[in-house]
Amino acid sequence: MKEQYTFISLTEAHEKIKHDCFRSRKYAVLTADDGYKSLLSILPWLNEQKIPITLFVNPRYWDGLSWSEINEEQSRRVKSDVDMLTEVCPDLYLTREQLQQIASSPLVTLGLHGYEHFDATKMSLSEFTDNVQQCRDSICDMEGYVPYMAYTWGRHNGSTDSILRKLNIVPVLVNGTDNYNNSDYIDRVAIDGKRL
Numbered sequence: 023m024k025e026q027y028t029f030i031s032l033t034e035a036h037e038k039i040k041h042d043c044f045r046s047r048k049y050a051v052l053t054a055d056d057g058y059k060s061l062l063s064i065l066p067w068l069n070e071q072k073i074p075i076t077l078f079v080n081p082r083y084w085d086g087l088s089w090s091e092i093n094e095e096q097s098r099r100v101k102s103d104v105d106m107l108t109e110v111c112p113d114l115y116l117t118r119e120q121l122q123q124i125a126s127s128p129l130v131t132l133g134l135h136g137y138e139h140f141d142a143t144k145m146s147l148s149e150f151t152d153n154v155q156q157c158r159d160s161i162c163d164m165e166g167y168v169p170y171m172a173y174t175w176g177r178h179n180g181s182t183d184s185i186l187r188k189l190n191i192v193p194v195l196v197n198g199t200d201n202y203n204n205s206d207y208i209d210r211v212a213i214d215g216k217r218l
């Protein structure tokens with residue numbers, strides 16, 4: 023990908039799209055959702071390659087004290103009586119401390135992915151607003167925070183978008199449902215409804 027694209031940060035990409043100027047190069051933005059511990063194995067290499075990355079995280083799961091239903095479902099498929107708290111979470115999610123350490127690199131930024139990994143379109147609008155605010159309150163004081171939100175599974179609608187805009191948060195990667203269902207799907211509506 024480095025041969026074809028110049029990797030830039032999400033913030034730089036947003037600036038480029040806002041000004042909509044002619045671009046002679048192709049750009050790519052790297053992001054990762056959910057704050058999994060497995061990121062630790064690739065971050066040093068990305069750093070070496072000077073590739074920026076934005077991590078979209080769910081603060082409720084930091085420190086492994088709670089977990090997403092989808093992770094429980096996946097774990098139970100492997101072992102039906104699994105104890106999430108002791109057997110899965112310690113190896114699955116990054117701790118707050120680890121995230122802080124990771125985000126001290128100028129190449130790493132932290133964005134919002136909901137306080138919990140819930141489908142935005144299945145919550146009431148007030149639940150969604152509270153969820154996003156709680157997520158933001160947990161992250162906004164951390165180094166590397168950027169006011170962008172990747173919806174879980176990219177599921178959103180006009181009402182959730184307008185709530186984010188009122189909170190001065192930019193929705194990104196908003197057609198994730200297509201992406202999630204089709205592993206070869208690459209035509210993402212990238213940032214705030216526009217393509218990079």
Ligand SMILES: [Zn+2]
Nearest residue numbers: 055056174175
């Ligand atoms: Zn996710």
